[in-house]
């Protein structure tokens with residue numbers, strides 16, 4: 001049987017962090033075996049909030065793909081592309097916008113979060129509602145076009161994107177009803193079970209919170225950032241008895257990145273007051289560096305030949321456009337345009 005099409009995208013945020021790696025990329029790498037995967041950089045979506053901050057956009061897009069390739073997203077297995085290289089997505093977005101009621105997009109709960117981001121960006125702490133541009137309002141419609149153009153059956157996303165996917169399913173159903181067709185299936189979300197990785201300060205890991213460790217950080221930078229990790233706050237001296245369960249970040253990272261033997265040893269020594277937090281974090285930095293060394297090395301190699309990387313993206317764009325064109329031939333016919 002043919003593999004089902006799977007579609008997922010990331011906005012072009014620039015270099016990715018370990019939260020992306022643990023939460024999304026390891027999952028994407030595995031899914032390549034089971035599905036026909038379409039992985040793209042959502043650069044049009046980036047413009048819905050960053051329309052006036054495009055100076056780094058081109059570099060950011062390349063950095064995202066470099067991280068994907070280094071982590072094992074394989075262009076021989078998956079289609080890797082920039083959204084804006086597939087014009088059929090824009091065409092489908094227009095057609096879908098014609099049939100999507102205003103209140104479906106205005107109700108989108110994620111829109112409120114994005115509005116908050118816009119406000120913070122303007123340094124606005126008032127209760128004023130910032131201007132919402134037409135493109136931002138259309139965010140879930142564009143996302144629907146991303147998925148439906150590729151005939152996506154499965155969409156791996158985090159919980160924050162579930163509301164969008166619900167709109168996609170509604171739009172697919174409405175299209176079929178209006179144009180009396182069964183052209184579109186209703187794509188299913190595939191929730192990632194892996195919990196979000198916290199940043200070194202214990203908050204959600206994110207670029208804008210300055211608490212993230214990048215996949216591409218060098219060893220020294222990683223070690224420095226790991227030293228900032230929050231530990232058991234009640235502990236002042238090395239021989240104070242520690243509480244790994246109250247060690248807010250460092251021990252949690254051990255549980256995620258270290259083997260179970262090491263975790264056990266850290267646990268015992270910490271409780272017995274035989275392990276200082278500074279030493280403990282130095283060891284943690286080494287463990288993380290060891291784990292990411294092959295990925296980082298691969299990224300460095302890839303970055304030496306950016307023409308090749310651009311080729312991969314261009315070829316992926318052609319493949320994605322061919323897939324989307326198959327859909328659009330049927331869509332144009334259904335709409336009679």
Ligand code: TRP
Pocket residue numbers: 007008009010011042045142143146147155156157161
């Ligand atoms: N909105 C998604 C995010 O912010 C990115 C995205 C755009 C996406 N289009 C998509 C994800 C289509 C899955 C499918 O994470």
Ligand code: SF4
Pocket residue numbers: 231232235242243244247250251266270271275276277278280281
């Ligand atoms: Fe956390 Fe390690 Fe310090 Fe224990 S010794 S509190 S596990 S950093």
